[in-house]
Amino acid sequence: MALQSPGAKLAISHMHDWLIILLLAGIDGLLNMIEPFHRYVGKDMMQDLMFPFQEDTIPMWGVPIVSIIMPILIFIAFYFVRRDIYDLHHATLGLLFASMITGVITDSIKDAVGRPRPNFFQRCFPDKRPVFDKETGDVICTGIHKVIKEGYKSFPSGHTSWSFAGLNFLSWYLSGKIRVFDRRGHVAKLSIVLLPLLIAALIGISRVDDYWHHWTDVFVGGFIGITVSSMCYLLLFPFPTYQHGWAPHAFFYMLDLEEGQNSQGDSQSPSLMRIDRSLEMEQMENGRRFM
Numbered sequence: 209m210a211l212q213s214p215g216a217k218l219a220i221s222h223m224h225d226w227l228i229i230l231l232l233a234g235i236d237g238l239l240n241m242i243e244p245f246h247r248y249v250g251k252d253m254m255q256d257l258m259f260p261f262q263e264d265t266i267p268m269w270g271v272p273i274v275s276i277i278m279p280i281l282i283f284i285a286f287y288f289v290r291r292d293i294y295d296l297h298h299a300t301l302g303l304l305f306a307s308m309i310t311g312v313i314t315d316s317i318k319d320a321v322g323r324p325r326p327n328f329f330q331r332c333f334p335d336k337r338p339v340f341d342k343e344t345g346d347v348i349c350t351g352i353h354k355v356i357k358e359g360y361k362s363f364p365s366g367h368t369s370w371s372f373a374g375l376n377f378l379s380w381y382l383s384g385k386i387r388v389f390d391r392r393g394h395v396a397k398l399s400i401v402l403l404p405l406l407i408a409a410l411i412g413i414s415r416v417d418d419y420w421h422h423w424t425d426v427f428v429g430g431f432i433g434i435t436v437s438s439m440c441y442l443l444l445f446p447f448p449t450y451q452h453g454w455a456p457h458a459f460f461y462m463l464d465l466e467e468g469q470n471s472q473g474d475s476q477s478p479s480l481m482r483i484d485r486s487l488e489m490e491q492m493e494n495g496r497r498f499m
Contacts, residue, residue, distance in 0.1 A: 218297050225301055232308035239315035244360045245322030249347045251340060254329055259419035261330035264367075266414055271367055272307075274407065275374025279303055282378065286385060298444045303377050306437040310373035313432055314366050323363035326419045331359035365421045365429035368412035372433025375404035380441040384448040408433070 219226065249257070280300055287296040325331070332349035333339070339348040349356045379401050383389065388397045412430055415421040421429075 218293060222297070222301065225305075229301075229304050229308050232305075232312055236308065236311040236315055239312065239319055242319060243357060244319040246360055247322040247324060248344075249324055249328065249332075250345045251338075253324075254338065257324050257326060257328040258330070259326040261327040262418060264414075264420065265418050266367065266411055268367065271370050271411070274411070275371050276303065276307055279374055279378040279381070279404075283381070299381055302440045302444045303374060306373045306377045306433075306440040307370060309440070310369050310433050310436045311366070313436065314364055314369045314429065317364055318361040318366070321363045322360045323422075323425070325359050325362040326422060328359045328362075331355050362421055363425045363428065364432060365412060365415050365425040367415050368408070368421075368426045368429030369433040371408040371411040372405075372430045373437045374433075375408040376434045377437040377441050378404045380438065380445070380448065384445060389449045 280303065283296050283299040283303075286299075287293070329338070330336070332347055332351055334351045334355075337350075339350060340346065341348055382404075383401045386397050386400065388394070388401050408430070412426040415426055416423055
């Protein structure tokens with residue numbers, strides 16, 4: 209019976225999308241296992257890489273909590289208000305797509321670029337005794353391999369790209385649900401939408417303050433996250449200016465409605481009739497607001 213519920217049927221109809229998410233997760237896991245490119249680091253370059261090696265203010269395990277779990281809880285809250293399984297499914301699907309695609313892009317670039325972190329010196333030489341190859345002048349690290357490996361993964365910032373991927377998607381989602389662009393100029397609504405972006409920006413700034421990243425790493429990471437999440441949202445939802453600043457439904461909700469009407473003509477199923485009535489109520493509500 210669980211597999212016959214509307215949510216289960218919807219998830220099964222998008223089984224290939226969920227399988228792609230699992231594939232992206234597996235690819236990202238492999239990218240974290242391989243050895244990144246070891247960029248040349250000479251004596252003259254060490255001056256900019258001698259910052260303190262300290263713990264993260266925000267550990268990596270905390271990023272999915274903020275950028276994935278927190279938005280999904282908000283999606284669930286909207287589901288309990290509107291009972292729109294399409295909205296919940298596609299919001300969750302889009303968020304995970306944004307996060308996984310961003311993760312693969314970020315980690316691929318990390319491995320290919322191999323830029324040393326600002327705290328690379330202490331990672332490479334924990335005893336603070338630098339050793340360089342006499343022929344090439346490159347570093348010969350004496351530290352722990354795992355710590356050194358992470359030291360070559362500065363560009364771009366994974367914390368920042370993941371944070372902006374999830375929280376920018378949440379901003380798009382909220383802007384369509386609370387009618388930010390309804391042309392009434394409510395600054396309070398805009399503040400709610402910008403709050404997730406502020407949180408993502410503060411996470412990025414913490415990476416510079418902790419000396420784990422250069423500012424350019426954070427800037428590019430934020431750009432990747434914003435770009436990917438914006439594309440994923442607009443793939444599944446209308447632009448937030450749709451219907452006087454409201455993007456009430458996912459695209460496939462409306463597509464399924466149109467297909468049902470075309471296939472059944474005037475005789476609609478009870479489910480489609482319920483959808484029609486909900487759309488009529490929304491149109492009436494919009495009419496009252498603008499009278």
